[in-house]
Amino acid sequence: MGMIMWELTTGCKPFANVEHDHNLVYRILDGERPKITEDTPECYANLMKSCWDPDPKKRPSVKKIRNSFGSWFFRTLLDDVFTKAELKRRELIESQKLGPEFAKKPHPKAIYTSRSLISFVSKSSSIKSSLFYSNEDYISEEIKFDIKFKSEIYTSSLNVTATSRKRKVDESNIENDGKKRLCD
Template sequence: GVIPYIAPEIFKGSAFSKEADVYSLGMIMWELTTGCKPFSNVKHDHSLIYKILDGKRPKITKDTPECYANLMKSCWDPDPKKRPSIKEIRKTFGRWAFRGKNKAEFDQAEVNRKKLIELKKIGPEFAEKYHSEAIYTSRPLSDLISKCSSINSFSTISYGNKQGITKNKDNYNLNNIL
């Protein structure tokens, strides 16, 4: 596996699932908005796994449309049952692409992105340096997973506080987001 794309519950010993795939899709969504790989500036070891278990997620850039950021964050929810299904995600992307839902939001995000590039706040030359031990090729992680799954004192509450997310059923109902 590749640590940044693996759902937290897998590190706790759960089996791979559709919900874990949705978490991974959330990381790919982040990669698409930034042009960077998640956690590329840190060593991919047990320390990163513990941070992920404690709710660490990549920082969402200012040029990301809010509706997109909300969907991405819902994919990263520490509780797999609270993540959207792939069917919900497909419907959401369809609304954005084919029905023009949130078009103004996406257009404004593009204006913001261009302005940030012009101000030299974002762009490839400003990306964080890759850590020499940030590994993006699949590798066996069973030793790291078994080590991490034996630890049971994880803070999932801190995730919501760090990201400024209020967890309740209304906030993650995709129909309310759109």
């Protein structure tokens, strides 16, 4: 919801000027968000930021968002705030500092407008939840290859590590010589 709110204030798509790859996913997980424009009312910006909270339990419900919009609409005290913000927004559009036609040229690999993000969502949803709270730098490289496993592995244990996290590998003991085999 926060990205929709941001798009409404800027007229631009979020992260349109950067490549949509796993690095962007990691930067978003580490807290990167689009810059809030100077014409955005403070109460609107605060609600938008709360929608961006990395902990989903701390994000406002749709009901709270609806109630906030309703109170802004019916409260005359804030009408002046939103009127001033709209005048400032129009001024920025007229001075060619705001709006999609004046934004930086979209990155050629900003793909969310031309293809599905399902592959990115499935990759990021498998990331351990502790990554949501870390501020580590991530260095990774996508490599395509195929590994054909033998039915038996002659080691006492197997550790698989990827992107600073361990994946659990089910193992079953084989009676003869304590050899272990990966389960399907």
